[in-house]
Amino acid sequence: MLMRTDPFREMDRIVQQLSGATGTWTKPTVMPMDAYRDGDMYVIAFDLPGVNSEAIDIDVERNMLTVKAERRPAEKSDGIQMELSERPLGVFSRQVMLADTLETERIEASYEAGVLSLRIPIAERAKPRKITISSTSERRQISS
Numbered sequence: 001m002l003m004r005t006d007p008f009r010e011m012d013r014i015v016q017q018l019s020g021a022t023g024t025w026t027k028p029t030v031m032p033m034d035a036y037r038d039g040d041m042y043v044i045a046f047d048l049p050g051v052n053s054e055a056i057d058i059d060v061e062r063n064m065l066t067v068k069a070e071r072r073p074a075e076k077s078d079g080i081q082m083e084l085s086e087r088p089l090g091v092f093s094r095q096v097m098l099a100d101t102l103e104t105e106r107i108e109a110s111y112e113a114g115v116l117s118l119r120i121p122i123a124e125r126a127k128p129r130k131i132t133i134s135s136t137s138e139r140r141q142i143s144s
Contacts, residue, residue, distance in 0.1 A: 031069065031092040040127065042102055042120045046094060049114030050087060056116060060104045065096045067116065101126030 032047045048056065048069050057068045069092045098104055103121045110117050 029088060029090060029092050031067070031094050033094060033096075035096075037122075038119075040122050042122060044096065044118045044120070046116040046118075047114065048092065048111075048116050051092075051114070053111045056111065058107075058109055058116075058118070060098075060107065063098045063100065063102075063104065065098050065104075065107075065118070066093070067095075067118075068093045069116075099126075 033044060035042070035044045037043070044065075046067055046069075048071075051069045051071050055070045055072070057066075059066045071087070071089050071092070073089055098120065101123050103123050106121050108119045110119075
């Protein structure tokens with residue numbers, strides 16, 4: 001069997017465990033995310049692998065979007081002994097300030113394969129539009 005050893009990763013893991021860097025309700029861990037525009041929608045995707053969908057909480061107050069999730073340790077049963085535990089446990093949280101050009105009352109959320117996706121429609125007033133130019137064909141003399 002081939003075993004890859006990364007001493008720096010192991011030191012980081014030990015420092016996180018000793019410093020309590022795993023998420024708690026008082027000090028949540030930040031979750032990674034991507035944000036992009038897809039046509040008339042703004043999409044935000046959060047990585048939350050191993051989190052049960054019932055443990056995810058999404059709130060919007062004014063233009064502040066808050067996502068909280070909690071990953072609990074697996075239920076211990078007789079005969080199971082943990083050999084290695086590198087996946088972070090505890091609370092994950094992320095706040096995102098949304099623009100006024102998004103319709104926050106129409107957010108759609110889905111959770112699939114450990115990714116929470118939020119689709120937020122872009123408001124009509126924020127969509128690009130053409131402005132027509134009107135002109136008069138007659139010439140006017142400027143008088144002083």
